[in-house]
Amino acid sequence: xxxxxxxxxxVRAVLQRLESLRRAGVTHLPKSPAGADPALAVSAPExxxxxxxxxxxxxxxxxxxxxxxxxVEALAELExxxxxxxxxxxxxxxxxxxxxxAGNPSARLVFVGEAPGADEDRQGEPFVGxxxxxxxxxxxxxxxxxxxxxxxxxxxxxRPPGNRTPLPVExxxxxxxxxxxxxxxxxxxxxxxxxxxxxxxxxxxTPIGQLRGRFxxxxxxxxxxxxxxxxxxxxxxxxxxxxxxxxxxxAEMGLKVPKKSK
Ligand code: SF4
Numbered sequence: 424x425x426x427x428x429x430x431x432x433x434v435r436a437v438l439q440r441l442e443s444l445r446r447a448g449v450t451h452l453p454k455s456p457a458g459a460d461p462a463l464a465v466s467a468p469e470x471x472x473x474x475x476x477x478x479x480x481x482x483x484x485x486x487x488x489x490x491x492x493x494x495v496e497a498l499a500e501l502e503x504x505x506x507x508x509x510x511x512x513x514x515x516x517x518x519x520x521x522x523x524x525a526g527n528p529s530a531r532l533v534f535v536g537e538a539p540g541a542d543e544d545r546q547g548e549p550f551v552g553x554x555x556x557x558x559x560x561x562x563x564x565x566x567x568x569x570x571x572x573x574x575x576x577x578x579x580x581x582r583p584p585g586n587r588t589p590l591p592v593e594x595x596x597x598x599x600x601x602x603x604x605x606x607x608x609x610x611x612x613x614x615x616x617x618x619x620x621x622x623x624x625x626x627x628x629t630p631i632g633q634l635r636g637r638f639x640x641x642x643x644x645x646x647x648x649x650x651x652x653x654x655x656x657x658x659x660x661x662x663x664x665x666x667x668x669x670x671x672x673x674a675e676m677g678l679k680v681p682k683k684s685k
Contacts, residue, residue, distance in 0.1 A: 494528035497607045501600070505580055510596040514581035519544045524576030524604055531676065532572075533610040534558065535601070537619040537651065538579035538589050549575045554652035558616070561652070565669055566678060574608055576601065578623045594623045605644070613644050614672060617651025635668055638675065647672045 502523040509515040522539035525548050534550075542552035550558045562570050579589050579597045601624075605613075615621035618631035624641060625648075627634070634648040649668035650661045673680045 491529045494607050498524075498528050498604065501603050501607065505600050508580070508600070511579075511581060511593045514579070514583060514593060517584050518581040520547045521580045522547055522549050522577065522582070523580055523600075524574060525549055526570070526574035527572055528574070528608060530572065530574040530608055530610055532612045532614060532672075533574045533576065533605065533608060534614045534616055535620045535624060536575070536577045536616045538577050538586075539582040540586050541582065544582040549577055550652075553656060557652040557655060561665070561669055565666065566673055568678075574604075574610065576604055578620055589619060589623075594619075598623075605642075610644060612672065612676060613641060613646045614669075615646060615648040617654060620651070621646075621648035635664065636671070638671075645675060647675075 505523050506521050508521065518539075522543045526533075536550060536558075539549065540552050540554075542555070543549055549555070558575070559570050562568050562573060578594050578601065580600055581597075583589055583593070613624070615624055615634075618634075621631055621634045622628055625634070625639060625646065631648060631650060635650065637647075639646040639648065647668055649665050650658075652665075655661045655665055670680050
């Protein structure tokens with residue numbers, strides 16, 4: 424049985440609430456029980472973007488402003504809804520738990536991968552296996568950010584059995600959750616990790632080799648696609664291309680890019 428989106432599941436309501444809180448100068452949001460406030464129940468794409476509060480170049484998790492506090496609360500509410508999602512019957516039946524996403528709710532940069540694997544399914548966190556360790560190295564050793572500065576999620580929030588590629592219907596089912604996360608976080612940049620993430624987010628079938636190495640647009644957000652860390656582990660020669668892509672991203676974000684060694 425598939426779960427139908429609720430009428431209250433509106434990103435617009437979230438964004439309107441965010442704006443009204445900001446105008447009212449609210450500095451603290453009370454905790455509310457799941458489902459208590461329909462305006463915190465979110466999803467569906469939203470192209471209109473509220474002005475982002477200025478964030479430091481290297482963002483620490485920032486929850487003191489009304490916007491940041493609202494994002495924390497809205498993501499927590501969305502996570503509770505996702506945990507109960509059964510739209511993909513096979514995945515809902517076989518998962519240990521949903522893997523919602525993790526990181527800074529006010530991140531400038533969101534990494535989007537494919538789907539949870541066995542480690543992620545067990546721990547409930549995205550990118551915690553071998554590929555996750557490589558992604559952490561890219562963020563911390565390469566970009567000189569903390570993993571907690573960025574936000575990390577996937578196209579799917581449940582593990583496909585045997586780590587098979589997500590079915591188009593599963594990606595479509597979970598798209599509402601992804602778009603809701605992006606609408607709450609409102610990142611300036613998205614880095615798609617691998618073909619499944621890139622093709623699903625952008626709605627194209629172009630090979631990842633042709634999508635990478637340039638900036639694309641998703642609802643006003645700059646998107647950079649690169650190879651999935653798991654692919655890099657299997658094909659070490661791809662590491663050079665990923666580093667080229669990441670340096671391009673760093674330059675666009677205004678981060679210091681190391682000089683090329685000869
Ligand atoms: S993959 Fe997404 S849409 Fe499908 S059951 Fe899991 S949370 Fe729901």
